[in-house]
Amino acid sequence: MCGIVGAVAQRNVVPILLEGLRRLEYRGYDSAGLVIIDGGLKRARSVGRVAALAETCAAQALSGHLGIAHTRWATHGAPSEANAHPHVSGRFAVVHNGIIENHEALRAELRAAGYVFESETDTEVIAHLVDLHYRQSKDLLAATRAAVARLEGAYAIGVVSEDAPNHLVCARKGSPLLIGLGIEENFIASDVSALLPVTQRVMYLEEGDVADVGLLSVAVYDAAGNKADRSVHVSELSADMAELGTYRHFMQKEIHEQPRALTDTLLVAVSQEHVQPEWFGFDAAEVLEKVDGVTFLACGTSYHAAKVATYWLEEIAGIPAHAEIASEYRYRTSVPNPDALIVTISQSGETADTLAALNHAKSLGQDKTLTICNVPESALTRASRLKFLTRAGPEIGVASTKAFTTQLAGLFLLTLVLAKLRGRLSAAQEAEHLAALRSLPNKLQQVLALEPAVEAWSQRFANKTHALFLGRGVHYPIALEGALKLKEISYIHAEAYPAGELKHGPLALVDEDMPVITIAPNDQLIEKLKSNMQEVRARGGELYVFADGDVHIEESPFVHVIRLPGGGNGALSPILHTVPLQMLSYHAALQKGTDVDKPRNLAKSVTVE
Structure with a gap:
């Protein structure tokens, strides 16, 4: 949910920022933007994917040694270029993850001070607050610290100024932010994956920290304003771990x-x-x-x-x-x-x-x-x-x-x-x-290895709009997870129930147009589950059953069975039965033609309440 990347270097940082944003696309977003300091503030924003932002940057021939970038998941204000980050006030630009709960009161105060708002976002108040406090201190770090002291809610922010072409300031409270350490260059990001192409050495900011990130040095200050030491970690992740490889x-x-x-x-x-x-x-x-x-x-x-x-x-x-x-x-x-x-x-x-x-x-x-x-x-x-x-x-x-x-x-x-x-x-x-x-x-x-059989099933889901998942005992939560996966990425409405609850309401939904996906492990409840399956068939329902290899369930034109290898899998059975449900959801989404990795309206890491 939203992503931040920032860089200060002796090389052009635009490719670094764009690649960082690309690696944060999985978090979910609806718009993207960046600001470069190159004599002055130069900003590019776009609605939609990072690829569209890259085209805008290329058209404007953007280049610079200091910049911040952002992918936005809409909270305050609809997805639009005006609401996309970074937000600018005078000589300052800000990117922000989180929600500022007192933004309305701050907005009224800043309007009274003569500031004009160009967006519907809560973030724009941060930019104006930094500008307001900079007029008094003439110091970017001091202005940012004064600004965040006024904020209520959650934030991770990056701030740059035309007046400080070799520094960016960042702060966090309630939202993640880290600093990446390079050789005569440094970076910030909301997720380490954004920085893997340029560094694996990272410093995690703690609650209330404010940091001054320069070319050659990083200074971190805690919530009380005291200089703080934050340990440096070497990430175990590598850049290629976040690459697609040969998969679709x-x-x-x-x-x-x-x-x-x-x-x-x-x-x-x-x-x-x-x-x-x-x-x-x-x-x-x-x-x-x-x-x-x-x-x-x-x-x-x-x-x-x-x-x-x-x-x-x-x-x-x-x-x-x-x-x-x-x-x-x-x-x-x-x-x-x-x-x-x-x-x-x-x-x-x-x-x-x-x-x-x-x-x-x-x-x-x-x-x-x-x-x-x-x-x-x-x-x-x-x-x-x-x-x-x-x-x-x-x-x-x-x-x-x-x-x-x-x-x-x-x-x-x-x-x-x-x-x-x-x-x-x-x-x-x-x-x-x-x-x-x-x-x-x-x-x-x-x-x-069952994927081809699961893929064949998925073709029957192409025109479905509803599905029911059934499980008993410890496999009921697996049915819940299967239903969640199907609706997340295929947009087929799916619900899960303990199979014994069928006759207490859900059975009214069952007809020939609603597939019923059933988890059938060889456990003490298998005979009870078979009875529940008969209730489905008696109402014309079509069953898709994931069964252990030693479970006897007779197949028919309306009872389809995929058998997991081996017999009963004991306490670990829920882990094994999860995987075919994941594959079914994936292939059903392909049949539906949805965006599998970036389903609509959802974000990977939900960092706001």
Whole structure:
């Protein structure tokens, strides 16, 4: 959701800015723009894709050694060139991620001071505030610090001025921002992937930081105005990890990367013979031994991962667990449990609703916190006592795939650790579960081989407008995830239900025009599920069944079955059954002709509430 790139160098930074924006396209956006300092401010903006902005820059022959750039996802004001960033006030230009909650009051104040607004955005007030304070201080850093002190809400900003041709100033509060360090050149970005072509050395800004980024030096100041040291990290990501390669779309690439992603994520565990609390932090045993319940806080796909984990934790570890939608949690009255483990789950680690929910939980005295996340040094990992990094690598497609399955892997490890600490995991069970985890990537590779059969099914979805997903037990959240994927990228309206709920309402929707996708693992509920499937057929519904290899379901013209390799897959079955649902959504979207990687109205990293 929105993206920032900035650069100060001794070379033309326009190609750097455009390439950075291109690498941030996955975050979701509707317009793009950049400003270059070349004697004066030179700005280019466009509605639509970064490619259109690149054409505008080429037409204007833009070139310069200092610049900032932005991709905007509309909040205040419709997508338009006037609302696109950067916004300008006099000799200053600003890019901004986040939402300024007091923008209306500031707008009225600035209008009274003689400023004229050209956009509907909340961001433009920042540009005018910087200009106002610069008139007093004649110092870009001081003016920016004074301006952000007036802001309420969330922001990551980059500021440049005609008066400071070798410096850019940036600040963050509630939205991610980092500094990339080069050789006699430096950069800023909202995501490290934007900077991988130019540097892997990055410095993550902390809440309230303001930084002066020059050609040869970087100075960071904390919220109190004191100079602060921020450690330098070398990113494990490489530039080609965010490239499409031979795949048609990033979603397809990321579906097929799941065996590798799971191998990397599980390496810390499967290389050992015993379950270790230290997988979650050096003092994890001390924290986890004392918990008597688990509360998950997450949004979207991560919430579905949490729902799966509640089944695992209660069955295997014998510990009460429940999942909360993060965007709702802090707006209701809840009963805090200081001995509960608060687990936040996020691909980016910057999800605004989840961050707010975590802070709310901590304010209630719940300080046993763990984050499961794909991004080291993210806001969530820094805010949590314990952490587990999923090593999925960059996930570019808006519809999450490998992030979800690696989250499930991390959550299963947490289940095993809590089970062992509570005396609920025998030596035989421990060995069995670790062996299952070791074989998981290979099994997933076998599931991926089903893609041609899934693709053939997808052709029947080309003219569908509704779909129903059914699962039972721990596979009900997988049905939820399957429905979410289908509606995200194909725009087919899809809902998911526990199969036993059919007769309590959803059965009224079933007819020959609504495909019913069913997850049929070989577990204790399979005979109940078969009865639910008969209810669908009795109403003329057409079934598409993903079954374990040893489940007997007879095929017919209206009952289609794809069998996963092997027999029942035990506790890890939800991970394996997820993948064919991802492939079905992908190929159905191709049949519909939608933008698979950048579905309408959605953003990858939701950093505003």
